Amino acid sequence: MKNLKKCLVVVMMLGTLINYANDKKNTTYVVEGKKVKVEFNAVKKGNKLTIRDSYDVIIFSQEIENSGNYSKIFNLSNLLKGDYTAELEKDFEIVIKNFSVLEGKVSFNGEKRVFKPVIRTEKNKVLISKIDFNKEPLKVALYFNGEVIYSETVKDNSNVLNRVYKLSKEERGNYTVVINTNDRNYVQNFNF
Incomplete structure (x- = not known):
């Protein structure tokens, strides 16, 4: 019985992983010089989007209100030079997009997932x-x-x-x- 329960947990977690792996790529790109459009696919109502600086200070936080695809344009003109993250916290994982602001330009440094x-x-x-x-x-x-x-x-x-x-x-x-x-x-x- 114990092994069955452990197997069920592992199967559920792997199923979630495979489901997210099949999602279309989440995208982020520059709209104008200091504006950035952030998109996430397959979000659920209640997921949380947070933008943090390199000191872990929260700059923006929002709970997702609708399930489906999420898209928002951020004006980054007031951000200081430095490194930042846009994090989408889902049920079993956190999708992290790293970006940097330097001389008014935004550059993205990849995406990772933390389970x-x-x-x-x-x-x-x-x-x-x-x-x-x-x-x-x-x-x-x-x-x-x-x-x-x-x-x-x-x-x-x-x-x-x-x-x-x-x-x-x-x-x-x-x-x-x-x-x-x-x-x-x-x-x-x-x-x-």
């Missing part, structure tokens, strides 16, 4: 799955009523990471899982 960890709870177990083709370390910390009860850094050579943590049946209360990977934190609170 978010999937955190599930089942009775007294915490199940964590993550697809990561770059095989980045994954730091996991479990908290009980605000105090760390377990932490580890997982380094795995496979593209799919699966972990199961068993909680004490006697320790009931508020739990928090904090995962740090790909320079991002993911937090999930739950009660057991």
Whole structure:
């Protein structure tokens, strides 16, 4: 039964990956000297678009209101010289487009995808799955009523990471899982 559940999670995550791989290319291009048109295909209502500078300061943030294709023209004339990212946060992944502003010109430096960890709870177990083709370390910390009860850094050579943590049946209360990977934190609170 445990193996069946693990297989289902892996199949769901791989299905999502294949589905996104079949999408048309998301595009970004310059409309006028300081204006940029950003497009993403296959967005869903509730996805979030964020533009950040190199110091991780949010310059623009918007929740997508309609499913389908997304297109918006941004006026970048007020941006200082530097590096920026346009990030579309989806259910299981984040699409990141890097761009630079130099002397009023915008240049794009590629696109990458970061897959978010999937955190599930089942009775007294915490199940964590993550697809990561770059095989980045994954730091996991479990908290009980605000105090760390377990932490580890997982380094795995496979593209799919699966972990199961068993909680004490006697320790009931508020739990928090904090995962740090790909320079991002993911937090999930739950009660057991």
